[in-house]
Amino acid sequence: MRILPLTSATALAAALLLSALPTASTAAAAPPAQTQSAQVAPAASDTGTATPQELVAKVDIPFxxxxxxxxxxxxxxxxxxxxxxxxxxxxxxxxxxxxxxxxxxxxxxxxxxxxxxxxxxxxxxxxxxxxxxxxxxxxxxxxxxxxxxxxxxxxxxxxxxxxxxxxxxxxxxxxxxxxxxxxxxxxxxxxxxxxxxxxxxxxxxxxxxxxxxxxxxxxxxxxxxxxxxxxxxxxxxxxxxxxxxxxxxxxxxxxxxxxxxxxxxxxxxxxxxxxxxxPVKAGPVTLPAPLTRDITDQVPVLRLTRNWTAPGINDPDTPALKVGLHILGGLASSRLDNELVRGKQLAVAVTAFDQVFEQLSFLQMTMDVKPGVDRAVAEAAFDKVLADYLRDGPTEDEVRRAVVSTVSGEIGGLERVGGFYGKGATLAEGQVYSDDPAKYKRDLAAMAALTPAQVKAALNKWMSRPVYALNVVPGPRTESGDTMGGWGDEADQAAPPADPHAEAPALAPAPKREFPPVQPVGELAFPAIEHATLSNGIPVALARRTAVPKLVLSMDFDAGYAADALDTPGTQGMMLEMLDQGTDRLDATAIAEAQERLGAQIQIDGSLDTSTVTLSALSDNLAPSLDLMADLVLHPAFKPADVARVKAQAEAELAQKLSSPNAMALRALGSTLFGQHPYAQPTDGLGNAASLSALTPAALRAAHDKWLRPDLARITVVGDITMDRLKPMLEQAFGAWKAPKSAAPVKPLGAAVPAAQGRIVLIDRPNSPQSVIMAGRVLPITGRKADTEALGLANDVLGGGFLSRLNKDLREEKGWSYGVYSSVTQPTGPRTFVVSAPVQADRTGDAIKAIIADVGAFPGQKPITQEELQRVTEGTIRALPNQFETNAAVQAAIRKNERLGRPEDYYVKLAAKFRGIGARAIEASANEFLRPGGMTYVVVGDRKIVEPQLEGLGLPIDVQQAPQAASDDQSVE
CATH class of the missing domain: 3.30.830.10 (Metalloenzyme, LuxS/M16 peptidase-like)
Structure with a gap:
């Protein structure tokens, strides 16, 4: 697959530590109920929610x-x-x-x-x-x-x-x-x-x-x-x-x-x-006997897995296997979660899924063992969950919840006409694999009709066979991916030699064909935005779109991970993680189960600037979904046992981050660039091991009361709902919520940042076949009401997309990287110019030289070309209608406009603004802001390979050891 960002705003979506938009972290949702871990499932007619069959009927792609x-x-x-x-x-x-x-x-x-x-x-x-x-x-x-x-x-x-x-x-x-x-x-x-x-x-x-x-x-x-x-x-x-x-x-x-x-x-x-x-002959394989293999890797957590092959996409057992594995480890209320994470607390993460291909599938269940847990105890519990499940089978309620959550996701997919997961791909895969573009309808109907007995039978048929237990054990990596991925018998039999006399097939003469002209492109039609205010002062913005019977609703709080500058690092992230772990009326399992019945999904997460609770719901199920969301926001329990469990998961997640070269580079760059500024807080929200360990239920409740308050909140809704229907539901859910008498806290985003300093921070990570280079510099620009369109276009030329200069040089011309990109971040506080470059280890020094040269040459030695100007201006204008195909995309744009103080018609007027920005303005902006001087380069790689390459670059080098995961009695920064 190729990496291909769309604009400078998305060029480093996964890598930009300073992005101010929240990232989604799936949490569970459920209607109010008595606190319990398991509930008797009410009939669909009793809850007012749609049945699986009714939902399946809404999924249609005529062709x-x-x-x-x-x-x-x-x-x-x-x-x-x-x-x-x-x-x-x-x-x-x-x-x-x-x-x-x-x-x-x-x-x-x-x-x-x-x-x-x-x-x-x-x-x-x-x-x-x-x-x-x-x-x-x-x-x-x-x-x-x-x-x-x-x-x-x-x-x-x-x-x-x-x-x-x-x-x-x-x-x-x-x-x-x-x-x-x-x-x-x-x-x-x-x-x-x-x-x-x-x-x-x-x-x-x-x-x-x-x-x-x-x-x-x-x-x-x-x-x-x-x-x-x-x-x-x-x-x-x-x-x-x-x-x-x-x-x-x-x-x-x-x-x-x-x-x-x-x-x-x-x-x-x-x-x-x-x-x-x-046709290729292939299919599932039954092992002659159970097989176990351990591989060691530079990971902080023992990962246990159980694996089988199973039939492909057209086998009648496949719908039952997909639903069955979803119940086992895919649902938020899965058997593995309930038993091993929330129950015995032996695991920090679990999954199970059926990865389906045309002629076979891979069944897999995974357990990341909680540090300190005896392996034998973990394995016994892991295998017992499966044995009990195969013996008893799923309940009717589990099957219904698995099907409703799956179909709800399919309905959301109908928003996109194309891409890898839109309607075009759905029709193509049906034709390619099953000679039926409507295969998705048959699959969903088969799922909706499943009984617990059918699911149990399929699971026993395929998962009672000999298992392959493949486990990843923390330790030095002893194997190399360079020797893997091939036929498998290379050690015993040499690959067939190339025939030096073989001639390439003759090329048929190609006809001369002319490029057709591009016809006029329609202007962007951004939906109208309606406004209301709840009785407690919370502003509400609604953009109605009726393409699918769903909506997305976000409640944003002016908090985010930067708020930890006024608290303890990791406080905001941990507090947000606790919202769906139990309320005064519901425990975590009940929350997850109810979410699945509703076909809803609540995502709770943050960015540097904002703490966000987002509800994705079927329009018909909005009222009970909002009831659940309100319960999570207003009445989190912060029970000590739940806090201890989630804290252990966060500590394990932090350890995972500290084993990832990308995450290491991001965390190091942020702290290096920002020093004591609030934006020095890690953007994964995890703080550090010492601060996580110190967090208490009382501290988390205090942070909740301090930051999640109606006078710091605003609600944005996009989807199939009218304001006449929406506002009364919001009033019912949130209208009685009153702000405390104390003044709202204010983050010190105007604090000073360290002076720019050209240097290299080398973090030694042995056995790394690649080096991750993350470079950055804080710009003298803040986010709100900043007029930086010319700067955005300059970055598009330099590193904002596949055709940018940095990517064309280091990837397409030199072949040293899979993708090199740059971005100018858009938080409400100081913005940052960031370059991300994973490169092969033996080219680390050369890559930094190339980055310095490419950035330094623009615009003085290499002014913007006419082709580049047309691409980043008129090409971007023509692409605007593509940008807002989904409810989530429209909602993100509305929220971003508000956060940055931009007018609501910003995107409608953007085309005219771009057309008014010429080559000189773009070059002037690049000359002022996109300079190589003062850039800090964080390099995560193998010191013995990388350090000699850096010594001739003329930059001071600070060598650091890769951070290690904390043991039970240790903390690491």
Missing amino acids: DKFVLANGLTTIVHTDRKAPIVSVTLYYKVGSKNEPRGHTGFAHLYEHLFFGGSANVPDFDVPLEAAGSTPTNGSTWYDRTNYVETVPTGALDLALFMESDRMGWLLPAVTQDKLDKQRGVVQNEKRQGDNQPYGLFDYAQADGLLPIGHPYRHATIGSMADLDAATLTDVRKWFTEHYGPNNVVLVLSGDIDAATARPKVEKWFGQIPRGPEIE
């Missing part, structure tokens, strides 16, 4: 289908809510089609597909200039897919480009492009391997499947096979697998079949049919 003479199957779905069309292509070739010695080829080809074709020099440039977002691709065992969502006026352009690389890619695949993309893919592999538990997937496949099984080798492939790939190999691979008869094309959005068919005929009709692909 038309036609097939061209060359075999290309096209599916069209019409959705006129926005002037955009999603283009989704599924090539029925994945890693399971790869022969021995050629692992990783399907994924390597996905990367080559973006390098241009006979008539398209660069695939990304024209699409981004036309306003496409997202433009991406991914590969897995069964398929390779490509997605882009374009303005309606750019549909011909997208079809032209997709057809050109389908029919005439090879003339553009040169040795130079192969070598560069090989390097990118190998760095993608290193990036995954470098994470805690990063070698697990390799070991899982090795133990479950025999050598030669099509699902055994990793999609990313082996380093040896990637190194051995020749231009002849990749040409042959393309000609054998990428014909139109092996492709499903889905057009969804502002399009209909009558319009689509002539366009598809025009652009794809002349591509010749390809060879028929021999």
Whole structure:
């Protein structure tokens, strides 16, 4: 898969420690009830909520289908809510089609597909200039897919480009492009391997499947096979697998079949049919006997897992297995959670799921053992949960809750016409895997009709077989991902040598094809915003959208992790975590169960600036969902036993963060840049081990009363509800809540920050195949009412997207990284310029040199080009209608406008503002703010490899040891 951010606002969404928007952390939701861990499930008619069958009836994606003479199957779905069309292509070739010695080829080809074709020099440039977002691709065992969502006026352009690389890619695949993309893919592999538990997937496949099984080798492939790939190999691979008869094309959005068919005929009709692909024989495998394997890794927590293979997507047992595993470890009220986390408190995290592919699936249950718990005790309890579950089966209420929560998620997915998980992908996968675009309807109907007996029977059939117990044990990493991911017999049998006399298949002459013009793009239609005020003064904003029968409602408090500057580090995060762990009337299990019955989800989390409780609910179930939300916000119990349990989980989560190179770099950069400023608080909300240990129920209750108060709150709602219906429900839930007489606290965001200082902080993390570079500098700009659009566009040129200068240099040209990006953060206080660059370890010093050179050259030595100017201005304007397809996206925009003091029509007027910003304004902003001087570079990597590379950079180096997880009687910062 490629990393492809959309704008500077999302360029480092996962990496920016100073982002001011809250991130979602799933919590549970439930209606008021007596405090209890298990309840008798009321009938749907008694609660006023929809039945699973009624919810399934709401999930519908109408479509038309036609097939061209060359075999290309096209599916069209019409959705006129926005002037955009999603283009989704599924090539029925994945890693399971790869022969021995050629692992990783399907994924390597996905990367080559973006390098241009006979008539398209660069695939990304024209699409981004036309306003496409997202433009991406991914590969897995069964398929390779490509997605882009374009303005309606750019549909011909997208079809032209997709057809050109389908029919005439090879003339553009040169040795130079192969070598560069090989390097990118190998760095993608290193990036995954470098994470805690990063070698697990390799070991899982090795133990479950025999050598030669099509699902055994990793999609990313082996380093040896990637190194051995020749231009002849990749040409042959393309000609054998990428014909139109092996492709499903889905057009969804502002399009209909009558319009689509002539366009598809025009652009794809002349591509010749390809060879028929021999079906791959694969399926689940039963082990001859139970198998156990331990692998050691640089992780703080013992992870126990139990694994089996099971049937694929079209097997009648699959719906029951998905629901059964969801009950076991997917629901917030799962069997594993209830027994091992909230019950015996032997685990800090548990999961169970059925990862379904076309011809088999992987069943997995996982337990992260609480530090200090004896392994034998943990394993016995872990296995007992499964044994009891297989013996007794699920209850009717569990099955109903699992189905309702699943279907509610499917309804939410109907908002998106495209992308990896929207309606286009849903229709394509049904056609590719089941020859039925409406397969999703059959699956949901089968789930809704399940009985506990059917679920029990499927679970026993597949999970009573011999188990593969694969466990990750804390300790030095003794294995290398470089040697993993291939066929599996390389140690005993050398890969087949490349034939030096083999000739690449002859290339058919490519026709000369001209780029079609982009037609006028419709203006952004941002929904109208209605306002109201509750009787206690809480302001309410509503944007009504009726595309799906759901809504998203957030209550934001002016608090956030920066509030910990007035308390103890970690206080705000721990207090928020406690909100769904018990109220005066409900315990955590009852909260989770009720949430699942309602098809609702409450997310409780924070950012530096804001503490947020967000409710995603079915419109029909809003009243009881709001009752639950109010109970969590107003009446948290903070019981000592619950606090102790959640504190142990937070301490384990902190230990996990301190084992992650990305998290280490983020935490170190924030504290280094901000010193004693409130923004020095870690943005994961976890504080440090000493501060977490010191938190008490009384301190958390005091923080709740101090910061969660109506005069610091505001409510934003987007979805299928009117203000006439909404306001009385909000009054019922929150209207009686009164602010305390004490003055509201004020965070000291105007505090001084340390002077900028150019330096390198090297954090030694041995055995790291990659180094994570995180660089930053605090800017003399604060967030509220700042006019920084020119600065945002300057960052887009430098590092804000796939086509930015930093990414094109270090990834596309040099092949040292899987993705390098920069961002200007947008909190309410001081903003920060941040660069994120995971790079191969032996290029760490060279990468920092390149970053300094690229940042320093803009704009003096390398002014903005006309192509860059058009892309970041007009291309961004054309992409605006794509940005607000979902209720959550609209809501985030409304909340961001309020937080930054911007007018409500900010996004409507943004196009005109961008058109008024010329090259000189962008360059002036870059010259003032995006400079390499004074940048602090945090590097997390293997000191013995990295430190010699840094000594010639002319920057002082501060070497630190990687923070270690605290033991039972130790604390770490």
